[in-house]
């Protein structure tokens with residue numbers, strides 16, 4: 001264990017947020033180097049701090065490609081017109097913003113960058129929460145065709161200091177593919193509206209980047225019942 | 236989290252906690268429909284306000300615009316766009332403009348002012364002595380004047396969200412007008428009540444012949460001044476409205492003709508009648524007068540929030 005006393009608290013924060021961001025992308029199915037998720041504070045400092053010991057946030061930005069597994073999970077059913085549709089996932093761009101106050105201006109700039117470089121989805125990590133109008137813009141993107149196809153997600157650094165999914169009390173959440181969701185509903189003769197819900201704003205749903213209409217399987221370990229699963233429909 | 240394929244195992248214990256389907260009667264359905272419609276309207280208006288904010292971030296249309304005298308087009312569009320705002324939306328517009336370095340008042344093209352130092356908390360002198368404020372508070376406007384103009388608009392905004400407002404009276408937003416500066420440019424119709432203010436009625440018994448004569452005199456002065464300004468022949472004015480027709484415009488004739496003979500002016504006002512310009516006595520004591528008329532100024536409480544010495 002390193003002696004954290006010798007480090008700038010800001011460096012420690014960003015190191016934690018960076019590792020969680022990498023883990024989050026890996027858990028969603030992107031190709032991420034294992035090494036990036038186990039980076040030590042020293043390695044982080046060598047890689048991202050300037051000569052004054054300040055973290056250069058723009059060096060933390062990264063992109064990632066979906067893995068084969070992820071593409072299968074996000075596959076779309078073939079149709080007559082499109083017998084081999086592209087999966088509903090793609091290249092992601094993760095950006096660490098250094099602005100104190102992120103508003104419409106920065107979100108528009110970020111969106112422009114994603115569109116210009118053909119990213120499918122973007123994650124923006126900010127030191128402070130975005131403005132009210134910024135949140136309104138993000139909400140409106142999901143109901144319009146504006147922005148990248150996978151949308152823009154915003155996380156505050158604070159939310160990524162710990163990886164909540166690693167907490168022992170948080171059961172394992174697994175996203176179902178479209179096919180798996182159809183099988184589930186078929187087997188239990190259910191309509192999706194009959195499933196219990198999970199808000200897309202729920203911390204674990206946010207971590208997994210759940211979209212409305214998707215279903216997650218939640219696997220709990222119980223001393224009496226062994227393995228036990230429930231399903232939730234994201235709204 | 237690994238990417239194991241999820242199998243649907245029939246042996247597995249499955250809890251769905253599915254909500255129990257409830258019988259739906261007509262009234263529930265109507266309520267639900269009404270609710271859904273309201274939600275739609277709300278979403279639409281919120282989206283419109285967002286669009287308005289985005290337009291107003293890049294306001295005004297010209298970089299040398301004067302916030303005191305915005306172009307007619309900018310002023311009209313500004314008023315139209317903020318009409319549906321709640322005060323909180325207006326605050327957010329100010330915040331967004333500040334983020335891009337601009338003065339919070341959307342009709343001002345200048346950058347926001349810079350605080351004296353980069354310290355988070357700063358000491359400033361206000362009317363109530365020294366005060367500690369966030370640096371952010373000092374970097375909202377370019378000037379005190381813009382602060383007043385913006386708050387003048389914000390004070391008119393409806394607290395009720397636009398999707399809950401009752402139709403009918405269409406609240407129009409007005410911009411602050413500088414009386415002292417604007418007056419010489421606008422030819423105002425004569426307003427007898429300015430020559431002879433109402434309170435006089437209580438002070439002196441009305442219809443006293445002398446007072447009426449004095450009132451007419453004051454009006455004559457005003458009309459003469461007006462005629463002079465318009466380059467018309469100076470001369471005594473008749474009390475007969477028909478004789479006035481060749482001197483004054485129809486509009487003025489109508490206003491004067493239809494009004495009651497002015498009631499007696501108070502002594503204070505009367506003493507100043509020789510100073511009257513177009514029936515209005517310019518105030519030399521603006522500060523004192525300001526306390527008396529609350530019509531166009533912001534309420535004291537609101538103004539004091541921003542009333543910081545930025546100079």
Ligand SMILES: [Zn+2]
Pocket residue numbers: 302338339340343344345376377378381
């Ligand atoms: Zn200004």
